[in-house]
Amino acid sequence: MIELFTADTPNGIKIPIALEELGAPYVVRMMKLGSPELRSPEFAQVNPNGKIPAIRHPGGEGGAPITVFESGAILLHLGERCGVLLGATPQAKAQTLSWLFLQVAGLGPALGAAGHFRGLSAPDPYASERFRGEAARLLGLLEQRVREAGWLNGEDYSVADIAHFGWVRRMGYGGFSLSDFPALSAWVDRIEARPATSRAIRRLSQAGDGSRPAPVAATAEPGAA
Ligand SMILES: N[C@@H](CCC(=O)N[C@@H](CS)C(=O)NCC(=O)O)C(=O)O
Structure with a gap:
């Protein structure tokens, strides 16, 4: 077990x-x-x-x-x-790795830091803007990818989607709203509708x-x- x-x-x-x-x-x-x-x-x-x-x-x-x-x-x-969950073809596998690593090394830390600096009683404008700006850029990239490719590896649901889902659904912590990201919002709905997610x-x-x-x-x- x-x-x-x-x-x-x-x-x-x-x-x-x-x-x-x-x-x-x-x-x-x-x-x-x-x-x-x-x-x-x-x-x-x-x-x-x-x-x-x-x-x-x-x-x-x-x-x-x-x-x-x-x-x-x-x-x-x-x-x-x-x-399973890694992509079925060599290209999908390569894309699964790429988008997974972008989450753990990019979007996760950027959203985490954006939320942290946003939550300070006396926010530091430089730090807030730096991390919020990076998180915004990465969310824009994800929005485009999901709009164009459906799932992040371009073929099917994978661990890359699972990794990003945890953070994207909580983007409010970093000061963002899913309503500004229509493709990501629909992607979150699709993942939430999966019985395994519930x-x-x-x-x-x-x-x-x-x-x-x-x-x-x-x-x-x-x-x-
Ligand atoms: N890069 C790590 C980040 C893990 C992480 O930051 N975990 C947080 C909760 S989301 C934690 O354990 N925080 C407690 C602490 O740092 O004391 C991963 O992806 O697993």
């Missing part, structure tokens, strides 16, 4: 959506952001960087668990294990906020991922 360490955030929702698409059984360990548990030695065994999302499952050398952190790495790891959103919302500490030290239950 896969253990998923997560929270109800734009990065945290990506992995349950992928797991639900794959039909892989998993147990949710909700982690409270800002809690000491994220920086604990036990959780460092799963993610030395002390952030969610991260996963742990059986299958490593000599019975050791396999651990993966960084949402983009987890999405690729799961897609490779199951041979199940993932429901599962996280029912899992609490991590106030009751997750048993990080527990070893993963036996069974194939």
Whole structure:
């Protein structure tokens, strides 16, 4: 069984959506952001960087668990294990990687920083404009891609769409409105209409906020991922 360490955030929702698409059984360990548990030695065994999302499952050398952190790495790891959600043709696979990396290295950090500086009691105009401007540019690029290609890899639904979905649906945090991005708005609706997405959103919302500490030290239950 896969253990998923997560929270109800734009990065945290990506992995349950992928797991639900794959039909892989998993147990949710909700982690409270800002809690000491994220920086604990036990959780460092799963993610030395002390952030969610991260996963742990059986299958490593000599019975050791396999651990993966960084949402983009987890999405690729799961897609490779199951041979799905990565694109069917060489060009679609290449595009899946490209748009996935643009999310984790580009839009995610830009929207996160735009939201952070926007939320300051005394906003710094330079920082606000820098990150808001970059996020706006990237959202414009995504809007164009989705309008022209449907799905981000140009062929079918993939981990690239899942990665961007978590952030695009929460673009309000960075001071943007989906109503200004009609193609992205329709793309969000299409992803939200997928049964796997509804199940993932429901599962996280029912899992609490991590106030009751997750048993990080527990070893993963036996069974194939
Ligand atoms: N690049 C990482 C970002 C992970 C990240 O920033 N996670 C946030 C929640 S969305 C977190 O764990 N914050 C808690 C902290 O930094 O203490 C990924 O894509 O997984």
